[in-house]
Each structure stands twice: as C-alpha cells, then as structure tokens.
Amino acid sequence: MNRRALARKAAGAKVTAPSSSTSPENVGVENVTKKLEVQLAAGDFYGALQMYKTLFMRLLKGDEPSAEQQDKAVALAQEAALKLIEHDQNTAATEMANLMVSVFSDFHHPVDDAHKQRIRQIDAVFQPKPQFSADLAVVLKNAVKWSAEEGARKRGDPELQLLLARAYRTAGDFTHALKHFLHAETPQELADALFQWSTQGYPSESDLYLARAVLQLLSLENLRDANKVYEAYVAKCQSVGRPVDLPLFNFTRFLLLTLERDALPLFQMLQERYAPALARDNSLKSMNVNQAKLLEAVCGNVKEFNAIVSSIEAQCQASLSGAIMDRKKRRSLAGERAARKLVEQHRLEQLEEEERAKRQRTSLDGEMASPPTTLAQQRVLQRLRASRGGATTARSSVSSRKGVVAATPAEYAEWRAMALEFMRNKKEQETAGKSDARPTI
Structure with missing residues (x-):
C-alpha cells in the first residue's frame, strides 16, 4: 500500500460512524461542491484545489473503499483537472489528474477503454495549451506505468505510450519522445x-x-x-x-x-x-x-x-x-564582425572630421581662400588697392587657379575690416534714422 492509500486509511480511521439516517458524508460533499463553484467563479484556484483534495480524500476514506466510492473519486478528480486546466491552472490540474491515476493503480483498475477514455479526455484539454506539455507528460507517464502494471503489455499500453510520446515531442524533449514512440507502434x-x-x-x-x-x-x-x-x-x-x-x-x-x-x-x-x-x-x-x-x-x-x-x-x-x-x-562571430564594422565606420568618420577641420585651419599661403569672383568683390578689391596707391605690382598679388586675380593675405584682412566697419556704420545710421522718425507725444 503506497503513501496515498495510507493517508486515505488514516483519514478514514478518524471518521466516526453516522448517528442518524442522514449521512454527514453526503451533506459534507454537497456543501463542498457548492463552495467549489463559488471559489472557481471568484478565481480562488488554490482554495478550490484544497477543497477538491479534501472531498477526494473523503470519498476514499476507510480501508477498502467500495467500487462506487472509487468511481466517484475518479470522476471528481477528472472533473477538477478539466476545470482547472481550462483556467490555465496547469500545476493544480496535473495534481488532480495524478490523483485520478493513483486510484487506477492503487485499487488495480483494469486497462480498458473506459479508463483510457478518461485519460484521453484529460489529454484533449491539454492539447490546445502546448506550453503545459511537460505537465501533461507527468500525468501520462504515471498512466503508462499503471498500464504496464495492470495491463497485458509489459511495456505499457501502446495508445498511452503514443500520447506520452506526443507530449514529450510537443515539449521539445525528443530523447524521451523517441523512447516512447518505439513502443507506440x-x-x-x-x-x-x-x-x-x-x-x-x-x-x-x-x-x-x-x-x-x-x-x-x-x-x-x-x-x-x-x-x-x-x-x-x-x-x-x-x-x-x-x-x-x-x-x-x-x-x-x-x-x-x-x-x-x-x-x-x-x-x-x-x-x-x-x-x-x-x-x-x-x-x-x-x-x-x-x-x-x-x-x-x-x-x-x-x-x-x-x-x-x-x-x-x-x-x-x-x-x-x-x-x-x-x-x-x-552568432558570436557575426556579433564580432558587426562590432568591428561599427568601430571602423566610427574611425573613418573621425578621420573625415579631422581632415575637414584641418582644411579649415589651413593658412591661405599667399592666396585668398575664396578669390573674389563677383563684380562687387572685384570692385571692393580695386578700390582697396587704389586707396593704397594703386601700385599693385606682380609681387603684391597672385593669380588663383581659375585665373582670377586674388588678394594677398594683408589685402584680404584689410578688405574684411573695411567691410565690417561699413556694415557697422550702416546699421548705426539705420538705427538713428528710426529714432528721428519716431513721433513725439
């Protein structure tokens, strides 16, 4: 007798005989059943599981529960497993399904179609939830063990072996799946x-x-x-x-x-x-x-x-x-290649930025960075040279690559200063004109 049977026996030994025609057992079962509906509706699945287990133990009290008591306990455990898995309570559903199979094993139920149908129904409700395949495999493993002990096939019933193999395959455990597929025919x-x-x-x-x-x-x-x-x-x-x-x-x-x-x-x-x-x-x-x-x-x-x-x-x-x-x-090599590519790209960007800054800092070396190409720039340069005496020798000016006469560095600096002073005077005149035109009150 295993631990479950001993626990059921101990629970049954504490129960006193009924003193009236109304059985306390039936009254208790009815009360627990009503409470179960309330617990499930409220989402208290842990409380519902404890009630299911309590009722299950009551149904199997005594040394040798009758066949009727065993059938009721099996039906209760199956119903509990089906309802709990519908609410994605895989651990609780697995526990109740295992209690159902334990009745088959402890009381030597035959491996017939009626018993296998109960296991098929539990397997069917787990099928749409592949994330719980490992839990289903635990139940089916116990079912295969029961069929090997009580059935005609020493390695277990082929149909139950097939269900177990499928559960392992869905869970991705091909090593165990193969072992059971070998006996599934x-x-x-x-x-x-x-x-x-x-x-x-x-x-x-x-x-x-x-x-x-x-x-x-x-x-x-x-x-x-x-x-x-x-x-x-x-x-x-x-x-x-x-x-x-x-x-x-x-x-x-x-x-x-x-x-x-x-x-x-x-x-x-x-x-x-x-x-x-x-x-x-x-x-x-x-x-x-x-x-x-x-x-x-x-x-x-x-x-x-x-x-x-x-x-x-x-x-x-x-x-x-x-x-x-x-x-x-x-994957590691691909990550390393991507990292090296990013580093190389960053290094090239830095080199380009340094080269750009270097070009900006480069001195004119006797040639203006941007030779005067517009008519206004040419006139300003001519006036500048005329104001300095008009004596522009070949040494005081150089030709750009485009053939346009370019200013020397000194000429460019003086020209820029004159232009800034001109703009500043013009802005002051405009400000003064606006203040003079403002009406007095």
Missing part, C-alpha cells in the same frame, strides 16, 4: 519525430538518427516497424533535398535486408565489402568495431546489442551538441 509518427529532431543537428549526419531508431526497434524484435521507419524517414529526407547516400543510410538498408533473410554469412560479407565506405566517416570509427557482431547481438546477445545502440546514441547527441555550438559560434 506508429512508425510514421516515429519517422516524423526523428526527422524533426534531426533538423537540430548537422544535415550530413541525419543517418545517425535513423540508425539509432532502427537498431532500437530491432532490439525489440520489431522488424516490421523498423522497415517502415526506414522508408518513411528516407522519403522525408528526399522530399527536402537531403542526401540519402550517407554511410549509415546504406548500411541500415542492407542490414534490414539481411535480417529478413536471417543470413549471418551474408551480413559478414556485407560488413567486409562496406567497410571502406564506413571508414570515410571519422565519426563512425567507434562503431566499426562492433558492427561485425551486430547480427549475433540481434539474434541473442541483448547486452552487446544495447552497447551498440548506446554508441550510436552518443554519436547523435554529439552531432546535436556540435550543431548547437556551431550556431552559437556563428
């Missing part, structure tokens, strides 16, 4: 999950994922599904243009053909002739030693066969880890 879904998983690794190592699944199916003596998985997986690879002439693709195909004929000499000849192709892939060197013994392992030595499968599992994991590291490295 749905080779097409297994191939689809394998292909999805392989997209996270290197495309050139997609044959490792296929070999892993095929070898595990062979260890379960399921040659039929191994062939179907091979055909479906190869078809998916071809549909997206992935190479299918990789070493383990061919080896897996020949292995399946050999096992169909149950021919050990044929396999040995295959291994010898195929060794050069396998040797081209360095990642397969660790498996080449064991491949010669593969058929004997399938025929009888399960421990040795499992060692081969574990070796290929390690190769798959290494492929996946390597691909993830490469993606991180590429």
